[in-house]
Amino acid sequence: MSEQTSDKKLANETVDKVERDIVYEEELPVLYEVDGQVAYLTLNRVKYHNSQNSQMLYALDDCFYKACGDDDVKVIVLRANGKHFSAGHDIGTPGRDFDVGRDDRRSMNYNHDNKPGAEKAYVREAEVYLEFCRRWRSLPKPTIAQVHKGCIAGGLMLAWVCDLIVASDDAFFQDPVVQMGFPGVEYFAHPFELNVRQAKEFLLLGERWSAERVHAAGMINKVVARDELELTVKNWAEKIASQPRLALSLTKQACNHIEDLQGKRTGIDAVYAMHHFAHANNTLVKGDYIAGFDGKKMAQANKQSSKDEES
Ligand code: ZN
Secondary structure (H helix, E strand, O other): OHHHHHHHHHHHOOOOOOOOOOOOOOOOOEEEEEEOOEEEEEEOOHHHOOOEOHHHHHHHHHHHHHHHHOOOOOEEEEEEOOOOOEOOEOOOOOOOOOOOOOOOOOOOOOOOOOOOOOHHHHHHHHHHHHHHHHHHHOOOOOEEEEEOOEEEOHHHHHHHOOOEEEEEOOOEEEOOHHHHOOOOOOOOOHHHHOOHHHHHHHHHHOOOEEHHHHHHOOOOOEEEOHHHHHHHHHHHHHHHHOOOHHHHHHHHHHHHHHHHHOOHHHHHHHHHHHHHHHHHHHHHHHOOOOOOOOHHHHHHHHHHHHHHHHO
């Protein structure tokens, strides 16, 4: 009886909202423009290599929504300003806003910010990582990711949800989060983007793979010189835009449906639970849900790992 009472108390427990100064360095973390029948969405947290905070992800969702609703837009390109396509999820900039709740949530999830224990990250990541990725993958217009330089961890998620990926020859791809205790990022598409044995190597070693290598493995569609990247993507987008709208949407739906029949959706659901078991374990063992890592520590570890590869 007393156990039940204590369980009930825990279940109803909330925590205080974190009062922290969050500094957004960009008012518009994603830029939106339309040229002809193509919408260009440009990640614009240049100072922090397009690391993804909630501000950026909600802005990106707004842009995708706008492009979907515009009858003049038939194809959507996702690209980035700055040195890298995306350094991953924001784990340490002044604009890191993981503990901020939002009234403009896009799924039926409740707010996470005042929830205790493992619930907080589980609920937040279900919305801004898992459901956002699925929402963007399922939108009814073809999408092309235009990737240059670093496409790391959460960066992969943004590229993977696009229908086509074109990269410059200076691009590299990496999911280094096993060192943080996780079986890969929240959207576990790895064994669909690579074959299973390649996915294991990609994750277990956590190394950078060149554009050429991921192209050979089938993860991306095309590799071009950096100065040809923009024009190549534009040409593809315009060619696709000349096809009938509904056929484009049905073709995309058909391919995605087959992927889901092959287990993509249910597989990602299962691994999402494992990912959050790892978050909870990090909190128990290390006292921090991402095992004490921050942007700097990850960057150092990555630098060291790429040095090891070279030597
Ligand atoms: Zn996570």
